[in-house]
Amino acid sequence: MSETAKIEIEGKSYEFPVVTGSENEKAIDIKKLRGTTGCITIDPGFKNTGSTTSAITYLDGENGILRYRGYPIEQLAEKATFLEVAFLLIYGELPTKSELENFQESITKHTLVHEDMKQFFEAYPAKAHPMGVMASMVCSLSTFYPESQDPNRPKEAIDLTMHRLIAKLPTLAAMSYKNAMRHPFVYPKNELGYCENFLNMMFSMPTEEYTPDPVVAEALNKLLILHADHEQNCSASTVRIVGSSQANLYASISAGVSALWGPLHGGANQAVIEMLDKIQADGGDLEKWVAKAKDKNDPFRLMGFGHRVYKNFDPRAKIIKKACDDVLEKLGVEDPALDIAKKLEKIALEDPYFVERGLYPNVDFYSGIIYKALNIPTEMFTVMFALGRLPGWIAQWKEMVENKEPIGRPRQIYTGENQRDYVSIDKR
Ligand code: CMC
Secondary structure (H helix, E strand, O other): OOOOOEEEEEOEHHHHHHHHOOOEEEEEEEOOOHHOOOOOOHHHHHHHOOOOOOOOOEEOOOOOOOEEEEHHHHHHHHHOOHHHHHHHHHOEEEEEEEEHHHHHHHHHHOOOOOOHHHHHHHHHHOOOOOOHHHHHHHHHHHHOOHHHOOOOHHHHHHHHHHHHHHHHHHHHHHHHHHHHHHHOOOOOOOOOOHHHHHHHHOEOOEEEEEOHHHHHHHHHEEEEEEEHOOOOHHHHHHHHHOOOOOOHHHHHHEEEEEHOOOOOOOOHHHHHHHHHHHHHHHHHHHHHHHHHHHHOOOOOOOOEOOOOOOOOOOOHHHHHHHHHHHHHHHHHOHHHHHHHHHHHHHHHHHHHHHOOOOOOOOOOHHHHHHHHOOOOOOOOHHHHHHHHHHHHHHHHHHHHHOOOOOOOOOOOOOOOOOOOOOOOOHHO
């Protein structure tokens, strides 16, 4: 017999079905709640609300589990390439050899952006934050491909848009960096792998030879995989909700880039490094900064700590912490920020405030230190997160479309004034 949940409102009892996920997670299906009871639910920040069923990513925050399409993140980060993971997320299965070759070829063929886009870059001030530039550029792509605005396009046309996005995002990211430096743009090189091509566009100069360091390319591959999807987070939910209005995929992804930018989400990786630098410049008194983070009258939070769903540990942080040690050792980089981060982590993990609230280092606590070692400028850190998250956003959008999900439109409980009459200005 299928399970149900009983709700009693004003003495009347109602039954609702209980939905069970493939990992035995349970939800009360309230689709008919308003129709039968006249009530809605209130859940600011959606802390208890499932917006969808999804077959993409499984996350168990209590036990620190993260799997893409059933594959543990640890195995993917160790063994897969980013494009393999992108294919897995978007199409549901790991690609065969020929599927991967075709996918890679399609991505490689579309790395160039229209020459006219250069003029957009030139109009931005040198200090423009690259996330602002990225969000605008991704949306601008839709104007070069007007056919993408048709929500009823055939599957092949949708695939092409998805491939174009994966191909062009690294090009646009590197262009935003070069533009900020007022250096000449570097065109994509199609004989290079995905990560190597990005590094080449970022760091090669017409004045000297540049060969991407395999250690750097490997670290980048791992970081992109670790960020590739994270189920219904703020930016993925944004992409789904914007896409649910049938806005085109470029516009939906651009909205995801904007949502990611905030310091409580992807912007935390930039905020962590800025925080560690600030602590160091302030003399490195860690106890003082931990006390500030605990003080409810102080807006300071320990950036890179805490997570909406991980209340035990973030499995990505575990992998990144190890990768961080490896990369710094292989590249021979000594970074005092790493020492501060490790000490801060130790103090916080022993402090009852953090223990009681289940606040642990998240993916962004150490990722900035690796990006720094790879010579990625601080303002580009969140752009790196966006490059990684792109296949996840696309997969979430595709699932929403294929499931024919209705337009996202939450309700509210109104707490404003009751009806009153207009008062002319001389009587106010
Ligand atoms: N430093 C100090 N206190 C914290 C922190 C922190 N980083 N994070 C949460 N708390 C406290 C918070 O004040 C609250 O305390 P109380 O119960 O006494 O009111 C309690 O812990 C629960 O916090 P919350 O804000 O209700 O939890 P949330 O699920 O709404 O927020 C979060 C999650 C990630 C926004 C939050 O932990 C935070 O602001 N962390 C710092 C920013 C950060 O690192 N963000 C990156 C997240 S990982 C990348 C990604 O996937 O987006």
